[in-house]
Amino acid sequence: MSAYRILLAAGVFLAVTSTSAADIGTQMDVCNDCHGDNGVSQWGDVPTIAGIDAFGTADALFMYRDEERPCSESEYRQGDTNRAATTMCAISADLSDDDIEMLGDAYSELEFVPAAQDFDAALAEAGAAIHEQQCDKCHSDGGSNVEDEASILAGQWMAYLENSFADYLSGDRPQDKKMKEKLEALSADDVTALLHFYASQQ
Numbered sequence: 001m002s003a004y005r006i007l008l009a010a011g012v013f014l015a016v017t018s019t020s021a022a023d024i025g026t027q028m029d030v031c032n033d034c035h036g037d038n039g040v041s042q043w044g045d046v047p048t049i050a051g052i053d054a055f056g057t058a059d060a061l062f063m064y065r066d067e068e069r070p071c072s073e074s075e076y077r078q079g080d081t082n083r084a085a086t087t088m089c090a091i092s093a094d095l096s097d098d099d100i101e102m103l104g105d106a107y108s109e110l111e112f113v114p115a116a117q118d119f120d121a122a123l124a125e126a127g128a129a130i131h132e133q134q135c136d137k138c139h140s141d142g143g144s145n146v147e148d149e150a151s152i153l154a155g156q157w158m159a160y161l162e163n164s165f166a167d168y169l170s171g172d173r174p175q176d177k178k179m180k181e182k183l184e185a186l187s188a189d190d191v192t193a194l195l196h197f198y199a200s201q202q
């Protein structure tokens with residue numbers, strides 16, 4: 001093989017294994033067609049991913065790629081909405097480790113915007129008390145502190161969080177052992193109250 005061809009082969013190899021900032025931008029455009037512009041969702045069943053800690057987002061993507069976390073089928077919400085519905089597992093299957101790390105970093109740098117959504121004030125108050133007792137140790141500041149590396153609950157969409165509770169309680173989504181004990185001790189009314197508390201933080 002000539003030196004030129006070796007270089008060419010090396011170049012092609014580099015092109016398929018390294019991710020540039022430009023590629024990440026293109027990938028984020030696809031993500032944002034479901035997660036909303038700048039990762040801020042306008043759809044209750046799709047989480048806002050802007051401003052979540054880089055580790056949390058990367059970890060979620062690794063878990064989807066390994067099919068360790070349930071993924072529901074979803075339509076594209078904007079852009080070319082004729083694209084076939086897909087799942088987070090299918091989307092993550094195409095991502096390299098580098099892509100995942102870069103996506104985690106990129107979304108962590110964007111601003112989390114709390115969802116404008118309806119909530120019941122009395123339920124929110126009841127939820128605040130439960131949160132303070134059971135959850136604030138790991139989800140501090142009412143679930144808004146990104147430095148906890150425990151996602152952001154405050155201002156996340158209620159329908160998405162409701163699905164998350166269901167996935168944890170059914171055992172389909174793996175979780176921290178200490179959180180499992182806490183979640184399993186909650187009544188259905190407690191869960192509803194918590195959902196209204198998180199929704200109330202706007």
Ligand code: HEC
Nearest residue numbers: 030031034045046047057060071072074075076086088103
């Ligand atoms: C076709 C729609 C769609 C596309 C495209 C999409 N997502 Fe998702 N994503 C969802 C839905 C819906 C959920 C909620 C979980 C579920 O239903 O599977 C989700 C969940 C997530 C979560 C979990 C959030 C959490 O707090 O645990 C992350 C992280 C995520 N997506 C990142 C991405 C990234 C990064 C991309 C682009 C590479 C992307 N998504 C592309 C629809 C989509």
Ligand code: HEC
Nearest residue numbers: 134135138149150151161164165175176178179182183194
């Ligand atoms: C021992 C620490 C700990 C405790 C206590 C805890 N959590 Fe968590 N929680 C975490 C961590 C870490 C994550 C992020 C990892 C993951 O996605 O499973 C998380 C994630 C979540 C999520 C998923 C967020 C998303 O974006 O998908 C929900 C919902 C949640 N916790 C609710 C609660 C509630 C409600 C309580 C109190 C009843 C609670 N947690 C108590 C550590 C904890």
